[in-house]
Amino acid sequence: MPKNALYAQSGGVTPVINASAYGVISAARRHPDVIGTVYAAQNGILGALDEVLIDTAQLSDADLAALKTTPGGAFGSCRHKLRHGAELTRLFELFAAHDIGYLFYNGGGDSADTCLKVAEFAQYHGYDLTAVHVPKTIDNDLPHSDCSPGFGSVAKYVGTAIREAGLDVASMAASSTKVFILEVMGRHTGWIAASAGLAAQDNDAAPHLILTPEVAFEPGRFLKAVKETIARVGYCTIVAAEGTRDAKGTFLSEAGGADAFGHIQLGGVAPILARLIKDELGHKCHWAVADYLQRAARHIASATDLAQAIAVGEAAVEFAVKGQRSVMPAIIREDSEPYRWRIDAVPLHDVANREKPLPREYLDADGWRLSAEGRAYFAPLIVGEAPPPFVDGLPAYPRWQFSHLPKKLIPFERG
Structure with a gap:
């Protein structure tokens, strides 16, 4: 029997974070024999703790496609450091109540740590959970990836x-x-x-x-x-x-x-x-x-960035259905001219709680301007235009409103 999946957005949003949601949901729909329903937590991990879940099956094909051109977090996001003890226990009560066997956690470095924490808790307690971190951060500081979606x-x-x-x-x-x-x-x-x-x-x-x-x-x-x-x-x-x-x-x-x-x-x-x-x-x-x-x-998103945001969402699902756990889809640069890249899985242990600093050689000797090496790195990442639809001269962004699943658990008191 297929297990259900939970998708959550975490931390500061990006122009293309919803494109990763599109990647996850659309890829999961291609594996109905392995993944049942994809639930999205309203407002990230806080929505999971409060059991405020969205059944993404309610998204039509047109709604799903609109995620690719919508900024902000369609399902809501939050900044919350998941605590050991009551909060982790509650999260697994939610997983059990809704038959969740997959977690796709979309965020930056702190979110990678949260995803790893959940995966380790599952392993320690013998709960069958496949947790995959879906990368995004405008800060571009996730290690082992050429760049970060957003x-x-x-x-x-x-x-x-x-x-x-x-x-x-x-x-x-x-x-x-x-x-x-x-x-x-x-x-x-x-x-x-x-x-x-x-x-x-x-x-x-x-x-x-x-x-x-x-x-x-x-x-x-x-x-x-x-x-x-x-x-x-x-x-x-x-x-x-x-x-x-x-x-x-x-x-x-x-x-x-x-x-x-x-x-x-x-x-x-x-x-x-x-x-x-x-x-x-x-x-x-x-x-x-x-x-x-x-x-x-x-409105001025990079087409390269959009493609990568979708790709990491899709790859997260493909890794999960192949049984790869506690990993993050990383963007690997194969060449700069022309820019070629692929997606590889990297262990979350190598990502969580680590930052990738800007290399000093990407700036000139004075540190005031880009060096030739820095320009070569950055230039491909902004290439291409992928504008949203415009109506009456302004971007036509949906105002997402979702109904929530009936709750199965008693209310959770967060400290």
Whole structure:
């Protein structure tokens, strides 16, 4: 008898996370003799704990296809560190009540750890569960994978944004703003900030300076570079990762507090940099924070990224039906020109609680711009356009509303 599957989205969403959901659900439908019903947890692992489940069989073929062009998390996501004890026990009560034998957990590094934790609990207690992590993160920091689904589309967005903003600043620099700063996500790694360097066709084009967590921020050196850029070009554009830090490893924008996984809350590096430039150099600065805009920008998604997001979802199911457990579908680069890639399974033990830093050689000697090696890495990931349907001049995104399965368990009290 086929076992049912649970799919859940976790952590910050991406422009193409729902494409991975499409990959999982559509692939599972091709194996009705092995996988019964795919249930989606509303709002990730919290929905699983609360037994708020969606029967994805209610999705028509048209609904399923719409997942490929919809940003955000169609089934809802959450940030929650699954606890040993009552929460893990509850999760397996849910599995037993709904005859679930497969878990497809779609998320980043913290989610890989959660998926591994569930798999190890199942093995220890002798529960027949096949758990596969479906990768996604705009931070691009999952190890053993060439890139992470979601990243390519964000790289395309920030590259477009800084190129367009650079033209804006250039047109007004003689009499107005001389410095523009775009703050992008990247708490511990500078993949997103560095990818914006693709926008620069030459040394005088935006972005002129890139700030990443991997290169220590030195105020004097930074101000000198800004001053020299303005003297040479007439203005200066900067892309800064939110996790930009000094030589001691202290975040420039540390605001205090932490999330459920213990990550320090950051308070915005762009206004700090703008104030430093204004105070020390006297130049008028404008700044912007890409924030949710970068990870929701499905309208300018990378076709390469979309294809990879679907592929990892499909591969997760194929690995599962072949009996591969506690693995993650990883994207393996076979060549850069033309870009060729494949999907391999990597053990979750090699992924969970590990981060892939931006290689220093992807930046030039000063650390301000992309090197030729960095450009060769990033360039294929943003190739191709895959726009959603437009109606009346705006993207036509569905507002997902689902009915939920009748509950079989008593309510769970989360501490």
